[in-house]
Amino acid sequence: MNKETNNREEESTGDAFTASERRRVFWLVLVLIPLSWASIKIVLPALPELGNVFHSTVGVKLSVSLYLMFFACSQPVWGGIIQKTSCRQTLFYSLVVTMIGSLIAMSSFNLPLYLIGRTLEGVGMGAASPIGRTLFTDVFGRKDLARRMGVISGCAATMPAVAPIIGGYLMTYIDWRAIFGFFLLLCVTYLYFAFRWLPETSISSGDEGVVTTRKLIGTYISILRNTHYWGYILPYAALTGGLLGYYSAMPFWYHSQLGIAEDTFAYFAIPTVGMYLIGLIVVGLLLKKIDLEEILFLGMLLAFCTAVFSTLLAILNVSGVASIVVVLSLYGFSAGLVSPNANAGVLVKFKKVAAPTAALIAVGLFGSASLTSFVTMNLYIRDTLWPVAGYLGTLSLIGLAASYFWVWRPYRGEKG
DSSP: OOOHHHHHHHHHHHTSSSSHHHHHHHHHHHHHHHHHHHHHHHTTHHHHHHHHHTTOOHHHHHHHHHHHHHHHHHHHHHHHHHHHHHHHHHHHHHHHHHHHHHHHHOOSHHHHOOOOOHHHHHHHHHHHHHHHHHHHHHHOOOHHHHHHHHHHHHHHHHHHHHHHHHHHHHHHHOHHHEEEEHHHHHHHHHHHHHHHOOOOOOOOOHHHHHHHHHHHHHHHHHHOOOOHHHHHHHHHHHHHHHHHHHHHHIIIIIIITOOOOOGGGGHHHHHHHHHHHHHHHHHHHHHHOOHHHHHHHHHHHHHHHHHHHHHHHHHHTSHHHHHHHHHHHHHHHHHHHHHHHHHHHHHTGGGGGGGHHHHHHHHHHHHEEEEEEEETTTOOOOSSSHHHHHHHHHHHHHHHHHHHIIIHHHHHHHHO
């Protein structure tokens, strides 16, 4: 019965789009989501220097958490705007806000102005996830959605390595303002092509009549009260949000504590990103044989095993760059297994309210990233692995418990 329903879903999805429009939507989303991730990470190599420029390392650390917080909190607002207008209009509004923020950050001469600029960037880029996920949910069916999300996740996953490397060279050979100028140029270029290629869409909310603020709030509440949402979002937030926290801490761990150069430490993200991509490839292979719920639970088990392994290393007094990179790379592989399946599982469940659901997914992820970044940027890792072990252990236990009680057990119950 479930397979027949899923097959009908696959056949009926995307009828509102032509084949050409589906291709254009895919490629535009393929660029938009990594662009939003690049906005988070490209500035990381400049953070230690910005602490000196603005005479406040604490304030610069705050800018990271503020960016992620407003990136997360703007998601429901953008989701509501999508429901009331269209993805095309929402994209225009968001890119304008982002570009204004980039201009302010680039021209800032004190910390308050810089914080305002980064906050506006976070608000503007917050629309990327609801727009991308809403379009994908409307165009693709259940398993195809998981595969496409895997491709998007793979491209986005390269940004924590690629963006800081680019930012590091801009910082070394020009200055920190060049980072924001480069990102502004990317936004202008994307705006041009998006408005040439993106079709006008109006996503149905699944209800008759005008979409009101009251209805949207009711929709958000109903999603949040459903354990199905939490069963998928907590593992996703624990693993991918945990990785984002690590990436945010890299300049403070590797440069400030371990003395590695600003244009060099970003390369240490490459093994983690590589293992994440391998996890995504494995997902594509496993989806041909087993259901996404099984892959999700497997990913959480592997994440917990990684936390146990890091604890053993801490007991043996193993520390340093190599040990951190190894355990975070293993954690990245688990995140690669979980990410596309968590997205597909919750989006298909709430397909008729895709935009609000997509917004809440991003709220969960980047709300988690804001908290984990605050924690990781203040961890002391110079000669001990215990803080890393505690960090991974806490996150993996939260995700494992949620996936077991709210995904795995209901799934096994349905299969009998």
